[in-house]
Amino acid sequence: MSGxxxxxxxxxxxxxxxxxxxxxxxxxxDIIAATYPADDPHGRPAYVVHYDSRSPDGTINMPRHSQxxxxxxxxxxxxxxxxxxxxxYGRVVVGVAIHQNATPRTFGDISNAGVVVVEGYRQLLADxxxxxxxxxxxxxxxxxxxxxxxxxxxxMIRGFESDPVLFTAEMxxxxx
Numbered sequence: 001m002s003g004x005x006x007x008x009x010x011x012x013x014x015x016x017x018x019x020x021x022x023x024x025x026x027x028x029x030d031i032i033a034a035t036y037p038a039d040d041p042h043g044r045p046a047y048v049v050h051y052d053s054r055s056p057d058g059t060i061n062m063p064r065h066s067q068x069x070x071x072x073x074x075x076x077x078x079x080x081x082x083x084x085x086x087x088x089y090g091r092v093v094v095g096v097a098i099h100q101n102a103t104p105r106t107f108g109d110i111s112n113a114g115v116v117v118v119e120g121y122r123q124l125l126a127d128x129x130x131x132x133x134x135x136x137x138x139x140x141x142x143x144x145x146x147x148x149x150x151x152x153x154x155x156m157i158r159g160f161e162s163d164p165v166l167f168t169a170e171m172x173x174x175x176x
Contacts, residue, residue, distance in 0.1 A: 007150030008143065009083040011119045013094050014074035018112040027110055028099040030164060031078040033060050034172045038090030038145065046089065048168045049078070059084045060092070074116070082143065082151040090145045093156070093172040096129075097137035097164035107159075108133035115140050117153065125155050135159025137167040 013031050020027045034045035035055065047055060054061035059081040080092065096115060098105050107113055107129035117125040117140070125141055132138040137160040143153050160167055 007082070007146070007152060008119055009081070011080045011082060011117060011124070011143075011153070013078045013080070013140065014116045014118065015076040015096060016074045016112065016114050017110050025101050025103055027105060028101075029076070029110065029113070030097050030099065031062065031076055031094065031115075032097055032164065032168055032171070033078060033080065033092055033094045034168060035060065035085075035089050036091040036093070036172055038088055041091035041144070042173060045168070045172060050164070050168075051076075057084070057086065059086075074114075080143070082145075085145075085151075087145075087149065091172070092143040093139055094141050094143070095137060095139040095160075095167065095171045097162075097167045100136060100163045104136070106134050106136055107138065117141050124153055127155075127157055129157075131157055132159030135161060137162055137164065137171070139171050 015029060015031050017027060017029055030051050033049045035047050037046050049055050049060045051062055062078050114128045116123060129138060139156045139158045141153050142156040143151055145151050162170060
């Protein structure tokens with residue numbers, strides 16, 4: 001687990017990738033967060049946040065979204081405010097999914113892809129998806145609340161072969 005002192009407060013997940021080569025369909029990646037109840041942390045998510053939504057209380061949102069990558073650094077950002085998240089939630093899993101349009105894509109097909117998780121100026125995680133090059137979606141980090149209410153983070157790079165909709169249903173479950 002990462003996090004010091006009082007645990008995690010306001011965390012950002014930042015995503016980057018280069019646009020598709022000229023003439024190819026756009027490569028579109030999305031950050032997705034699934035929030036689980038404290039009394040069932042591995043069951044169905046209480047809610048899912050992605051590019052077109054935010055948490056009901058506004059503690060998880062996407063202030064920056066890209067559909068093409070643009071190649072200008074971290075172009076997609078999700079903000080998670082753990083210091084404000086209601087005590088009924090005990091686990092949040094964050095992942096990245098590749099939209100599957102006419103041409104199926106994996107992380108190995110996406111150039112210059114990368115994700116970082118930061119709290120203020122402190123980098124908690126950085127990855128380039130090379131470990132999951134054959135996957136179409138991947139979890140990145142798992143955030144859990146301790147019995148004393150302190151939030152911590154664990155790196156959780158796991159690849160999946162699913163589209164964004166199916167990924168939201170399976171990303172937080174136990175892996176076979």
